[in-house]
Amino acid sequence: MRDLDWKSFDVLVVDDEQDNLDAFRFAFRKTFSLHYALGGTQALEELARLDPALIVTDQRMPGMSGLELLRRAKQMRPDALGILLTAYADLPVLVDALNSGTVYRYVQKPWDGSELAAILRQGISVFATMRENKRLRDQLAHYAGYLEREQRDPIDFGELICNSAAMKEVSARIGEVAPTSTHVLVEGRVGAEKEIVARAIHVGSPREERPFVKVTCAAFRGEALEREIFGYRRGAFEGATADRAGRVELAHGGTLYLEDPGPPNAALQARLVRLLATGEAERVGDAESRSLDVRLVVSVTPDLDEAWGREVLPELVSRLSVFPIRLPPLCERREDIRPLAEHFLRKYTRRNTRAARALSNEALALLEACTFPGNVRELENVVERAAILARGDVIQPEHLAFVPHVPSWEKAPSAAPSPATPALPRDTDAGARRQNLDSQLEEIERREMLAALERCSGNKAEMARLLGVQRTTLYYRLKRLGIDV
Numbered sequence: 111m112r113d114l115d116w117k118s119f120d121v122l123v124v125d126d127e128q129d130n131l132d133a134f135r136f137a138f139r140k141t142f143s144l145h146y147a148l149g150g151t152q153a154l155e156e157l158a159r160l161d162p163a164l165i166v167t168d169q170r171m172p173g174m175s176g177l178e179l180l181r182r183a184k185q186m187r188p189d190a191l192g193i194l195l196t197a198y199a200d201l202p203v204l205v206d207a208l209n210s211g212t213v214y215r216y217v218q219k220p221w222d223g224s225e226l227a228a229i230l231r232q233g234i235s236v237f238a239t240m241r242e243n244k245r246l247r248d249q250l251a252h253y254a255g256y257l258e259r260e261q262r263d264p265i266d267f268g269e270l271i272c273n274s275a276a277m278k279e280v281s282a283r284i285g286e287v288a289p290t291s292t293h294v295l296v297e298g299r300v301g302a303e304k305e306i307v308a309r310a311i312h313v314g315s316p317r318e319e320r321p322f323v324k325v326t327c328a329a330f331r332g333e334a335l336e337r338e339i340f341g342y343r344r345g346a347f348e349g350a351t352a353d354r355a356g357r358v359e360l361a362h363g364g365t366l367y368l369e370d371p372g373p374p375n376a377a378l379q380a381r382l383v384r385l386l387a388t389g390e391a392e393r394v395g396d397a398e399s400r401s402l403d404v405r406l407v408v409s410v411t412p413d414l415d416e417a418w419g420r421e422v423l424p425e426l427v428s429r430l431s432v433f434p435i436r437l438p439p440l441c442e443r444r445e446d447i448r449p450l451a452e453h454f455l456r457k458y459t460r461r462n463t464r465a466a467r468a469l470s471n472e473a474l475a476l477l478e479a480c481t482f483p484g485n486v487r488e489l490e491n492v493v494e495r496a497a498i499l500a501r502g503d504v505i506q507p508e509h510l511a512f513v514p515h516v517p518s519w520e521k522a523p524s525a526a527p528s529p530a531t532p533a534l535p536r537d538t539d540a541g542a543r544r545q546n547l548d549s550q551l552e553e554i555e556r557r558e559m560l561a562a563l564e565r566c567s568g569n570k571a572e573m574a575r576l577l578g579v580q581r582t583t584l585y586y587r588l589k590r591l592g593i594d595v
Contacts, residue, residue: 117143119234120160124153124167124179125195134166137223142230150174150182157186161344161353163237164214164230169196180212189240191233195219249321249360270306271450274443280307280435287433288314293386295430296409298437301485304409305369307435311407312365320364323357327371335371336378337394346395358391361404368408373418379426382406386429406430440482440489447478450486454493455505464576466500469493472507498577499558556591563593 123134124147131146138144145160147153149171157165165183169176180192191214208216214236215229272281287294288311296304305324312322330338337347341356358366374382385391386406390399408430410417418427440447451469459465469477473496482488496509566572574584 114235114238116141116231116234119143119163119237120145121164121166121230121234122147122153122156122160122162122190124148124150124165124171124176126168126171130168138227138230141227142234150176150179153179154182154186157183159345161187162190164191164193164233166193166195166230169194177212184212189237189244191215191237193217193229193233195221245355245359248355249362270303270310271446271453273445273449274438276438276443277446280437281310283433283435284310284314287311287435289316291405292433293406293430294408295414295432295434296407296437297411297413297434298409299412299439299485301482301487302437302439303486304411304437305367307437308365308367308407308409312367312405315365315405317364317405321361322365322367323361324367324369325357325371326369328369333375333377333394336375336381339366339368339378340381340391340393342394343396346393350395353393356391356393358385358402358404359400362402363404365405365407368406370409370411370417373421374426379423383423383426383429386426440485444478447480447482447489448474450489451477451493454490455497458494458497462497462579465497466505466509467503469496469505470507473505473510476507476510498579552591555587556593559588559591559593 119142121138121142122145123131125131125134126149128148131148135144135146145156145162147156150167150173153165153167165180165187167176167179171179176194176196180194183190183192192212194213194216196216197219214233217226217229270277270281270284272278284307294308294311296307298304308324309322312318325335325339327335333347337354337356339356339358341354341359342350344350344353381391385402385404389403390401392399413436414427414431414434451474455466455469459467477489477492484491492510493505496505499509500506562573562576566576570584570588571581574581577584579587
């Protein structure tokens, strides 16, 4: 028999006679956590608030029989096991109930205390196993979902481009901290490869075969982030209709990555401090602590002081700042632009067979001349857009016209200005230059869309295939450009 705390599992006992309930209480109150109901109606009311492991009920009761109660209880609490006490061995009915799963065991009256105690322990053990299996299945399903949504690409699983000295230093720091269990803070500007660094730390650690669980913190407001990370108990707040495991439980044995959380509220700060200090956590609304083996990686933009300010517990800041890793912006490591651009093009062409397959030297020189305030994410968007616009196999400088922060064309080595996008006057202020460029880019996109529409005779499905984009993306761009089809 499993080593379980029998008192931690609720048992609901149902009978229409108080004397029988008193006898049950006298025999088992020291061993089990018992709850009582006089008849089936009261039992259903108890089940609305109680999540029992076992329902022990008399069969012969006025108004609602024990079998009928267990059938209705199965709809409310499908995991609870039913034990039927009966003085009448109606075998056909009992066999049918056992086969259907309505009744786990039946015991004939008068029951023997030792035998019934053994049946109760066995039932609780089965219930505990079922709940643990369900928890593991849920954890596996969640983790499988993460894997299905991620790109199966080396750079997405922790492989960094490290041609520059700055990124070689970052790679060295990852190599130092990855084999340890130390929690890590990753600082960097918008669009930097913070998630890639978090994955690199996970892949380089002994936790590699365990879950890597990511929480996009910007998707949750207020207390919702606390509930998402730590989970909650049924009834903890309005709308909590069932127990739910938090992401920290799903990451047990592995790594939990919190992507750019804003300043945490006081309750979340306290929970994070306890998790970092003791490895223990409770679900929201629960008094039971869980011991968890989780490595925490937190990314912030651009650094912890600016992201969170001063209204954060000093202990939380100090525990997160044990081993910070700062990611340099792309403009400080131009040696990485070329290999990154080529990587993003390969990644895009695997999904879109009609896209361009190479970057010309002139286009690469133009990319290397850009400042890229949006960092690596902006570079990826630029390459994807250029791959769509290029009609041949090679991306040329004119296909990079959609880069929102490209300097004047004459600043790029070996890149001549495109007739469609003339350079702006030197004395134009920055705001006017941005507005003028945006309008030119929109006009270029409109012309490209209209040309593709004409080549496909108005067939939007064929047009999407020609441009190498999803149909939903095409519809959005047509609507934004005011093109009615």
